[in-house]
Amino acid sequence: EKEGGMRHGKGKCRYANGNQYIGEWVNNKRHNRGTMYFASSAVYDGEWLEGERSGHGVMKYADGSTYEGQWLRDLKHGYGCYRFASKASYTGQWFEGRMHGQGTYEFADGQKFHGEFNRNLKSGYGTHVYRNGDQWGGIWIDDEPSGSGLYIFASNEFKVESPFVKAGEPPPHVGRQGQVAKVLRREDKVRMLQESESADEQARELASKAAQIAAEARVKMYKVLDDTAQLLGLMAPNT
Structure with a gap:
């Protein structure tokens, strides 16, 4: 057209x-x-x-x-x-x-x-x-x-x-x-890092508790030894 x-x-x-x-x-x-x-x-x-x-x-x-x-x-x-x-x-x-x-x-x-x-x-x-x-x-x-x-x-x-x-x-x-x-x-890297940091903190807490328990056990052990020594008329070991 x-x-x-x-x-x-x-x-x-x-x-x-x-x-x-x-x-x-x-x-x-x-x-x-x-x-x-x-x-x-x-x-x-x-x-x-x-x-x-x-x-x-x-x-x-x-x-x-x-x-x-x-x-x-x-x-x-x-x-x-x-x-x-x-x-x-x-x-x-x-x-x-x-x-x-x-x-x-x-x-x-x-x-x-x-x-x-x-x-x-x-x-x-x-x-x-x-x-x-x-x-x-x-x-x-x-x-x-x-x-x-x-x-x-x-x-x-x-x-x-x-x-x-x-x-x-x-x-x-x-x-x-x-x-x-x-x-x-x-898991992606970010989550792994977060989990790693959380695990580290938990490990530190467990280590702290373990040290505290060990210290308390040591005190109790020496107390038992001291009491026993007194009963036997012996000298307790140095702490």
Whole structure:
């Protein structure tokens, strides 16, 4: 349709580069709902704003990957899910076409990462989930783990402070001596410290009571010896 010599309403347009648009127009611009068929065989179906992909839409790329979510000025922006041709996927926040903010990246082999992203890179706090259900949570910088984090076994029986463990490598050792890591069994560090402080105080109280009982017993013992000595006419031992 045309109005005043401009496309307005529903219609289609085939471009010189081979692209074709079918949908709504306002003032000669793609606007509201519409579908763009790209010459590359990619397809976008969704919302438009003044000629650009803006709002909710689905993009199917030529390589087989897809994106469904929010767009702004032709870029992925807001919340959306990108499924790669490799079968990996990312679901979460986007900013100006990049993974940015909170999100979940699922690897093709079944592993996952939940956490913060900065311009397509893991950055900030995040948790890596292994295929067997074990997890490692810690700080990431420029897509790489930094320092030690908390390794949680799938059974949730043990939590171990440990550097990041790559897939295929053995999990951190859990030993009584704690040579590799501190073992946290079902309690977090804060509670363990609180319990430790409470235990120390109880131990001090018990030690004090034991010393008092020992002193009282010593006094009674010498009194008995003294009384016995007097009865026998002997000298009591020095106290």
